[in-house]
Amino acid sequence: MKRHRQVARILIFLLPLLNCFPAHAAETKLTVDSIIQGAKKEGKLSWASNLVDEEVVALNKAFQKEYPFIKSVEYARMRGPEENEKLLSEMQAGIYPYDMVHVGDDLISRYQSLGFLMGPIDWNGLFKVDPRMIPPQRFGVSVANTLAGIMYNKPKVPKEQIPKTWNDCTNPFFKGKMAVEVRPQQFPSLAADRGEEWTLDFAKKIAANNPRWVSSGTAALTMIVAGELLLLCPTSYGTYYRQASRNPNFPVGWVFPEGTILGDRGLLFSPVKGAANTNTAILFVGWVASKGLTNLDTGRESIFHPETKLGTQFKGRKIKVTDWDSTTQADILSKKIAEVWGFPKAEK
Amino acid sequence: MQTVSDSVKSRQFPSTGVLKRISFNPASLVLALAVLFVLWLIVLPMALLLLNSFRVGPVSLFEGTWSLRNYVAAFHNKFFLGALMNTVVFSVVATFGALATAVLFAWLIERSDMPLRGAAWVVMLLPLAMPGVVFALTWMLLLMPEVGLVNIVLRALLRLFGITLERGPFDIQSLGGIIFLGWLRGVSTIFLMIVGVFRMMDPSLEDAGRLSGARSWTVFRRVTLPLVGPAIFAAGIYSFVDHLDSFEGPLVLGLAARIFVLSTLIYFTSRYNAPFDYGLSAAYSVFFMAIMAILAAFYVRTIRRTDRFAVITGKGFQPVRHKLGPWRFAALGLFTIYFLLTILAPLLILVWASLLPFYVVPSLEALNAVSLQNYAAVVTNPRFARDLTNTIVVALAAATGTMVVAFLISWVSVRTKFRARYLLDGLTFVSYSIPGVVVALAMVFVYLQPPFRYLGIYGTVWIIVLGLITQYLAFASRTTNAGLLQIHKELEEAALISGARRLRVMWTITARLMIASLVAGWVWVVAHASRAFGIPMVLSGKTNEILPVWLWIYWQDGFIPQASAVGVILIVLTGLIGLGARRLLVRTQLPET
Numbered sequence: 001m002k003r004h005r006q007v008a009r010i011l012i013f014l015l016p017l018l019n020c021f022p023a024h025a026a027e028t029k030l031t032v033d034s035i036i037q038g039a040k041k042e043g044k045l046s047w048a049s050n051l052v053d054e055e056v057v058a059l060n061k062a063f064q065k066e067y068p069f070i071k072s073v074e075y076a077r078m079r080g081p082e083e084n085e086k087l088l089s090e091m092q093a094g095i096y097p098y099d100m101v102h103v104g105d106d107l108i109s110r111y112q113s114l115g116f117l118m119g120p121i122d123w124n125g126l127f128k129v130d131p132r133m134i135p136p137q138r139f140g141v142s143v144a145n146t147l148a149g150i151m152y153n154k155p156k157v158p159k160e161q162i163p164k165t166w167n168d169c170t171n172p173f174f175k176g177k178m179a180v181e182v183r184p185q186q187f188p189s190l191a192a193d194r195g196e197e198w199t200l201d202f203a204k205k206i207a208a209n210n211p212r213w214v215s216s217g218t219a220a221l222t223m224i225v226a227g228e229l230l231l232l233c234p235t236s237y238g239t240y241y242r243q244a245s246r247n248p249n250f251p252v253g254w255v256f257p258e259g260t261i262l263g264d265r266g267l268l269f270s271p272v273k274g275a276a277n278t279n280t281a282i283l284f285v286g287w288v289a290s291k292g293l294t295n296l297d298t299g300r301e302s303i304f305h306p307e308t309k310l311g312t313q314f315k316g317r318k319i320k321v322t323d324w325d326s327t328t329q330a331d332i333l334s335k336k337i338a339e340v341w342g343f344p345k346a347e348k
Numbered sequence: 349m350q351t352v353s354d355s356v357k358s359r360q361f362p363s364t365g366v367l368k369r370i371s372f373n374p375a376s377l378v379l380a381l382a383v384l385f386v387l388w389l390i391v392l393p394m395a396l397l398l399l400n401s402f403r404v405g406p407v408s409l410f411e412g413t414w415s416l417r418n419y420v421a422a423f424h425n426k427f428f429l430g431a432l433m434n435t436v437v438f439s440v441v442a443t444f445g446a447l448a449t450a451v452l453f454a455w456l457i458e459r460s461d462m463p464l465r466g467a468a469w470v471v472m473l474l475p476l477a478m479p480g481v482v483f484a485l486t487w488m489l490l491l492m493p494e495v496g497l498v499n500i501v502l503r504a505l506l507r508l509f510g511i512t513l514e515r516g517p518f519d520i521q522s523l524g525g526i527i528f529l530g531w532l533r534g535v536s537t538i539f540l541m542i543v544g545v546f547r548m549m550d551p552s553l554e555d556a557g558r559l560s561g562a563r564s565w566t567v568f569r570r571v572t573l574p575l576v577g578p579a580i581f582a583a584g585i586y587s588f589v590d591h592l593d594s595f596e597g598p599l600v601l602g603l604a605a606r607i608f609v610l611s612t613l614i615y616f617t618s619r620y621n622a623p624f625d626y627g628l629s630a631a632y633s634v635f636f637m638a639i640m641a642i643l644a645a646f647y648v649r650t651i652r653r654t655d656r657f658a659v660i661t662g663k664g665f666q667p668v669r670h671k672l673g674p675w676r677f678a679a680l681g682l683f684t685i686y687f688l689l690t691i692l693a694p695l696l697i698l699v700w701a702s703l704l705p706f707y708v709v710p711s712l713e714a715l716n717a718v719s720l721q722n723y724a725a726v727v728t729n730p731r732f733a734r735d736l737t738n739t740i741v742v743a744l745a746a747a748t749g750t751m752v753v754a755f756l757i758s759w760v761s762v763r764t765k766f767r768a769r770y771l772l773d774g775l776t777f778v779s780y781s782i783p784g785v786v787v788a789l790a791m792v793f794v795y796l797q798p799p800f801r802y803l804g805i806y807g808t809v810w811i812i813v814l815g816l817i818t819q820y821l822a823f824a825s826r827t828t829n830a831g832l833l834q835i836h837k838e839l840e841e842a843a844l845i846s847g848a849r850r851l852r853v854m855w856t857i858t859a860r861l862m863i864a865s866l867v868a869g870w871v872w873v874v875a876h877a878s879r880a881f882g883i884p885m886v887l888s889g890k891t892n893e894i895l896p897v898w899l900w901i902y903w904q905d906g907f908i909p910q911a912s913a914v915g916v917i918l919i920v921l922t923g924l925i926g927l928g929a930r931r932l933l934v935r936t937q938l939p940e941t
Binding site for chain 1: 425426427431485488489492493494495496521599600603604605606608613616617626705706707708709785788789792793796797801806885886887889890901903904905906908
């Protein structure tokens with residue numbers, strides 16, 4: 001029995017290797033020329049991330065314009081943990097639907113252990129990608145930053161009550177009229193800047209302000225737009241920007257609290273080892289991280305890229321982005337905050 | 349003296365020897381098919397679920413270690429008892445409320461002369477077309493304490509009586525709000541489970557009651573209700589479990605006030621933070637399965653003496669309608685209130701939201717922003733034609749497949765002496781406790797591995813169809829069981845003794861007599877499959893996406909107006925299918941008396 005299991009394990013680990021010949025090129029000495037030659041032979045790309053379909057149209061077109069030999073670019077939206085599980089199962093079974101995916105922080109170790117991430121790639125040397133966008137293992141590039149701030153209802157919040165600092169979220173004016181996301185996604189950024197003790201205390205104080213708990217920023221946004229709630233704190237700029245940029249009379253305002261702008265790393269674009277078009281995937285990631293990002297307008301494209309809309313907007317301002325270690329350990333802090341707020345968590 | 353039953357014994361299943369029983373004849377074929385479908389669609393995912401509940405680690409066939417930690421984590425959670433209590437209160441109250449409402453409405457539509465019955469039948473279906481999360485959110489917009497439209501109107505009315513309130517009087521984000529929505533949502537499903545039974549009931553027993561001097565209410569209580577007992581009991585159990593598993597309403601409404609039921613507790617502990625804790629989710633699902641198994645045992649005990657509930661016999665019958673007199677309009681008034689609460693109010697809010705660039709409270713000023721832009725954006729998107737086609741294919745195929753399999757299983761459970769028939773029926777029923785996402789992930793594993801991989805259905809609409817059949821089989825088999833229980837065996841026996849073949853009898857007599865139940869079940873599955881997103885979300889890929897998945901994506905991304913536009917289109921689509929089904933049912937028209 002034990003022997004059968006060992007054989008099965010070996011087979012499972014060998015299965016992806018059977019399909020990884022295109023990736024082999026990436027492990028040898030890569031040059032831009034060799035990548036382009038490889039991409040010419042492949043001629044297509046399939047990729048997935050959590051970006052909205054409409055957000056990537058311009059990006060895909062620009063990539064094909066830059067490299068006309070890429071005849072087809074297919075994009076798919078990845079949503080939620082179930083889809084990640086599905087993708088991992090597909091790849092374990094030898095089906096590689098995407099050449100490049102966005103790997104969530106919490107999944108890096110699984111992707112690594114299953115051998116789906118490429119070996120170190122010299123993104124900076126090959127494509128002149130800003131080193132701050134590259135994780136230590138160099139398998140991919142983070143092309144986004146989620147910036148933390150506060151959303152409020154413009155018509156209903158008087159000017160003097162508009163929050164200026166994080167502590168203003170605990171203002172009794174907002175008692176019972178503010179929303180807090182139960183998934184504390186922005187708190188690791190706060191903790192990286194102000195320390196864990198301050199962050200947990202802040203979490204306690206906003207819970208004492210009797211907030212309405214919401215499952216996501218978008219759920220709160222509906223209630224803020226309707227005027228039922230006045231404030232969402234903290235939340236991500238991307239959630240606000242996605243709506244506000246499309247509606248000129250949007251009744252919701254945004255505040256980056258005074259001091260350093262805080263953010264975390266997102267959209268870790270990673271070519272998939274074993275996929276059919278890895279050269280094109282490497283070329284795409286390198287191009288997006290160096291030139292292509294100017295074609296993204298999501299409110300979360302990387303601020304380390306000087307020519308993106310956000311990069312230009314915040315030039316000269318003090319910005320602190322969570323370091324790579326804190327990024328991968330955000331889950332531990334989330335669990336502590338869930339406990340402070342009195343939400344259930346698995347205790348295993 | 350030899351009876352009809354005795355003389356056809358040779359055509360039924362002998363009661364000894366499994367191999368003998370599965371000897372080749374048409375009845376054995378039905379039995380074999382029923383067993384095969386149960387093994388394939390139900391036992392396989394159930395077995396995976398059970399195995400994974402004892403595994404810790406990521407979801408994969410060869411990862412993780414064996415352990416009881418999932419169960420320890422599930423039941424030692426300090427929120428467990430509170431969530432269980434909330435779940436029981438919510439499920440019991442919502443089930444009784446929905447059951448009473450549905451029984452009354454089924455009787456009014458099928459057995460009374462209430463005006464506009466045809467329209468009322470379709471009205472009963474429409475709530476099914478509205479995705480749960482959309483229904484919950486529209487009601488939240490109506491009953492938000494400060495800017496909810498209903499609260500605004502009520503406050504204005506109260507002011508006329510000198511009562512001034514700043515907020516409320518209602519707050520939907522409470523346990524009361526969850527129960528209210530659960531009650532409203534539960535009516536349609538129960539209605540569809542029992543409406544066929546009311547339609548096909550022989551009125552001679554009721555007539556006998558009336559001739560004995562009993563009043564209409566007494567006849568309803570003492571004759572009608574006991575006759576439709578098994579169907580109502582089955583619907584009640586199903587509805588109870590449906591509420592136990594209810595997720596969208598408790599998430600949208602309960603979360604704000606930190607009110608947890610079991611389904612939201614599972615979500616928070618196993619799915620909210622990645623990676624998805626499949627083992628923990630599976631452990632909770634096994635707990636649900638245990639509850640279902642107990643309820644299934646009760647159900648099986650009830651239906652064991654099947655002949656007691658047969659109301660369609662060989663004697664020939666003419667179902668009649670009761671005259672309500674002036675109460676006809678009171679009955680119609682009740683329907684109007686139901687229509688207002690479940691359809692008109694949420695639908696108007698949904699239509700309103702779909703016409704605006706972003707949601708604002710309805711006002712004359714906001715009318716300036718009204719346009720059809722969101723509909724244009726949805727309909728002109730290339731995704732629309734593909735998703736619409738896929739939705740129609742999935743809904744029709746899932747409904748037809750589910751009803752065929754459910755009919756086979758019911759026939760084996762109700763009509764044969766197959767020893768494991770109750771197990772077969774019980775497994776089908778218990779399968780409802782497996783959450784959709786768990787079913788979908790189990791299917792991913794199964795259809796990616798040999799031998800199922802060679803079927804080539806992975807990544808097509810057919811894998812979604814199979815997933816939905818698995819999910820809806822419990823409901824469908826309750827409906828077909830109830831329909832079959834009402835048909836006395838003597839009708840089939842008469843045909844068999846006249847020389848008709850078993851399959852011909854099944855098709856020309858049994859299936860036709862229970863057409864009302866079959867159509868009702870079919871419509872229910874169509875309505876649910878048209879708005880299902882749990883299973884399709886996981887199983888959909890580049891080419892097999894359906895409209896509800898698109899709606900859900902819009903919704904999650906905060907594009908409420910576009911999501912509302914897709915929601916309105918889905919409701920219209922389901923309404924049209926409901927009308928078609930109603931026409932089909934009219935072929936079994938009741939005589940007006």
